[in-house]
Amino acid sequence: MVEFFQQLLNGLSLGAIYALIALGYTMVYGVLRFINFAHSDVFMVGAFLGYYLGRLVPAGTLWGGLAVLAGAMAGCALLGMTIERLAYRPLRGAPTLNVLITAIGVSLLLEYSGQVFFGAAPRNFPAIFPVRTFHVGGLVLGSNQLIVILVSVVLMVVLQLIVHRTKIGTAMRAVSLNPRAAVLMGVNNDVVISFTFGLGSALAAAGGILYALNYPSVDPLMGLMPGLKAFVAAILGGIGNIPGAALGGLLLGTTETFVNGSQWSTYKDAIGFAVLIIILLFRPAGLLGRFTIEKV
């Protein structure tokens, strides 16, 4: 029983990170209807920003850790908006396929500039938050795992508030529903899209730092696997749907963890993706996605 709860905890802390990255995929899809493949590399840049900022603050303090987190989130928000301005805005109105290929290009650009600037060797991520271990009736709770879960929950609540309780959030939902109509209603689509990229990239940066905190080795290609998993999580939950992305991330993280801890650990990724296929067979639009019929 203790083992079950321990695995559940491991799964939730991994799933929370997938969820944070998945939110970025799903929000961009919501407003622009394309998959931003460069997102997983913004995640990597977030981790590296944390690596460099982490040297400026005293190690192992709560405020230092939060400052690093905020700094990296701000840096990545700026990066996300720059990418959108330079790479995607000129393609507004172009076929989705062109934007998709541009996204792959931006992704490769970030990965290989990362190898030039940061070096290809993995680096040791500093312990920016205080590290403690708590024992609760046989259960071992690492402070990093708790921080991951707490920070993710707080960020998701804040995101929910922004989307549903603010003017810009309402504008985001309007653009997502019908961009043409939103313009007619006086919404500045460029500002909304730029904001969405900033928000998504900030969440990716938070995901990157939380990931590096738990698995302290960062390298320029570190975004590939978590990015792919988060993409799957976004699809699983219903792409374009914010609570869906969070649910998909948690579900994928826990499934993966339970398979990894069993005798079938060899087939971890196979089982994870099999779950995706089965769910999509029964709910083609994802768990929380709405199925829309496209008019021809």
Place this chain on the structure above:
Amino acid sequence: MTKFLRSLGLATLVASAVHAADDAAGPIKVGEFASLTGKEAAFGQSSHKGTLLAIEEINAAGGVLGRKLELITEDNQSKQGESATIAKKLISRDKVVALLGEVASGRTLEAAPIAQHARVPLITPSSTNKSITEKGNYIFRTCFIDPFQGGVMAKFARQHLKLQRVAVLSSVALPYSVDLAKYFREAFAAQGGAIVADLKFTEGDKDFKAQLTSIKAAGVDGIFVPGYYTEAALIARQARELGLTCPLFGGDGWEAPQLIEIGGPAMEGTYFSTHYSSEDPSPAVRGFVKRFRVRFANETPDAMAALGYDSAMILADALRRAGTTEPAKLRDAIAATRNYDGITGRTTIDSHRNASKTAVVIAIQDGRFHFVESVAP
């Protein structure tokens, strides 16, 4: 696509390159492929420095056959698929007389068929996977093989650490990890121990908590982790975070300064087997450590550096005995290497083109590598 076309072009070039004689006037070209950047960069860098030191010393002493040696090094970025392309390039474009290369078995396995096909001798300094030299009669190695290494660690775990119930946590796909785990399991069971948990991870994984949680639930007194240093360090950290205090141990893939950098205090009380110890008091090792420190900014050479050095020296020795750079004669000369005294012990190439050598067990204490014992084959 371009890469595919390029390798296709190179593959056809290889056939013609075989017959092109090496230019007798210039230096003798030796190709090296190494993981100078990327995940296993620490291995490639060490091995390359050892090889470079050997080549420089050979040239300072007048070279071989009255000619200097020229080392042409290419980086495979620790990536799959690169080594084959590099081997083709070194053979067909640079016309090297022999290839030296790789620590990671998986990447040596990529280059081996190409060297064999082109009939260019390949010496791997430190790839321990058994199947490498089975790729053909032009493929050699200057280190021990995994069946021996697995046996050494099984014996060490049973007799020195007195372990009864052990978990194995190995990679799904890495040839090095898969085979080493297999030989360890067999040897440990044969010596009366029990493998109570057998779990896998995937290349590039960073989260091992799930596997470690079930290992903890299985109640073990030791964990065998055949893998490379990045994974080993993360596994040790997460094991300690979950409250697993039992010893962890692995193979020569652990030996890199990054193991301690990433693993930190979690590495205390862990063990691994390797090829040599820089603490060895023999004059050969002392002299090598001293020269290496002078050449490379006070860096202490590890086993990969020592094997890189030995492999280049054995190649030079074979070139001298062959009296020519002709591939077939050079191959025969390497195969005829008997009782060559190197830094990593006495090397004799056996009929399977492997070297049977002594292994060393290292313990990590106070953030440093310490010699524990050496095990003869």
